[in-house]
Amino acid sequence: xxxxEEDPQALSIQEGENATMNCSYKTSINNLQWYRQNSGRGxxxxxxxxxxxxxxxxxRLRVTLDTSKKSSSLLITASRAADTASYFxxxxxxxxxxxxxxxxxxxxxxxx
Amino acid sequence: xxxxxxxxKFQVLKTGQSMTLQCAQDMNHEYMxxxxxxxxxxxRLIHYSVGAGITDQGEVPNGYNVSRxxxxxxxxxxxxxxxxxTSVYFCxxxxxxxxxxxxxxxxxxxxxxx
Numbered sequence: 001x002x003x004x005e006e007d008p009q010a011l012s013i014q015e016g017e018n019a020t021m022n023c024s025y026k027t028s029i030n031n032l033q034w035y036r037q038n039s040g041r042g043x044x045x046x047x048x049x050x051x052x053x054x055x056x057x058x059x060r061l062r063v064t065l066d067t068s069k070k071s072s073s074l075l076i077t078a079s080r081a082a083d084t085a086s087y088f089x090x091x092x093x094x095x096x097x098x099x100x101x102x103x104x105x106x107x108x109x110x111x112x
Numbered sequence: 113x114x115x116x117x118x119x120x121k122f123q124v125l126k127t128g129q130s131m132t133l134q135c136a137q138d139m140n141h142e143y144m145x146x147x148x149x150x151x152x153x154x155x156r157l158i159h160y161s162v163g164a165g166i167t168d169q170g171e172v173p174n175g176y177n178v179s180r181x182x183x184x185x186x187x188x189x190x191x192x193x194x195x196x197x198t199s200v201y202f203c204x205x206x207x208x209x210x211x212x213x214x215x216x217x218x219x220x221x222x223x224x225x226x
Contacts, residue, residue, distance in 0.1 A: 031213060042116075042202055042217035043155075088154065092213060099145070099170065100204075100215055104154035 004032075004089040004103030012109040019076040021106040023089030024069075030092045032065055033100070034074050037086045046074075046087075079110045113138050118203050118218035125193040125225045133188040133221050135203030141216070143206045144186040145170070146178065148199040149220075155202065161186055162208065193225045 007022045023032070031050045035043040049056045049065045049072065056063045062075040076083055086107045090100040119134045137144065145160040147170075157170030161180040175197060177189040186205075190197060203218040 033213070033215070035215075035217075040220075042219050043204075043215075044217070045214040048213060090215070099157060099160055101157065101171075102147070102155040104152065 004091050004101060006087070006089055006103045006106040008106060009104070010107045010109070012111065013079060015079060015081055015110055015112050017079055017110075019079050019083070019108055019110070021074045021087050021108070023072045023074070023103055025072075025089075025091045025103075026070065027091075027093055029067075032063075032072050033090045033092070034061075034063060034072075035088045035090060035102075037088065037105070039085070043088065076108075079108075081110050081112045084108060084110045115139065116203055116205055116216050116218035118201075118221050120221060121219070122222045123224070125190070125223065127194060127225060129193050131190050131193065133190075133201055133203075133223075135186045135188065135218060136184050137186075137203075137205040137216070138184065139205060139207075139216065140183060141205035142183065142208050144180070145204045145215075146176070146186070146188045147202045147204065148172065148197075149202060150199050158188065158201075190223075193223075195225045197223065198225045199223060 004023050004025045033048045034046045037043045047058045049063050060077045065072045086105045088105045090102045116137045142163045146158040147155040156172045159178040161167045167178050201221045204215045206215040
């Protein structure tokens, strides 16, 4: 079964707007990661947040983690057409750090 | 560094045929994994390895075999291909070190089973 579930499944916005994607998971984690996948390509790592962190920034990306709610959000500010991609959260489950479990992803379309 | 490489990029098989998907990495990563990606299903873990000679099953291992004779290579074998194995397959690797959990993905192999 999927550990992480992203929401929404699809998101369409205009260039310049902010995009927010959410991820919920089921079991305790060591860390949570976000990946981007451009159409027809492999996944690329964006950002990692550890279970003892609440917020992390990287460029136009802001990730939050609420371990009490078992949820995370990814915010992309001032979106660009090049941000069009699918975004996946992945959890590194406590006691099983050799495995990453991915959600089903959010498909983001940024219209120029 | 080439990173994670996968061959072939695309393959068509007939039901019942066998084949091996190749995966190699040049980053000296101990952890390697195989995923399949189907529309609406995200990535599902097939098999993974924590080092040479050590492999384990993931979420969807049936119909697939793996072995890990070297740190660099982690081939995935389809024993008798079925149409349900039509998918895009991704290989990934990462370091086991706590500060280096980023997973690196290959470009994928698109497999069509007729």
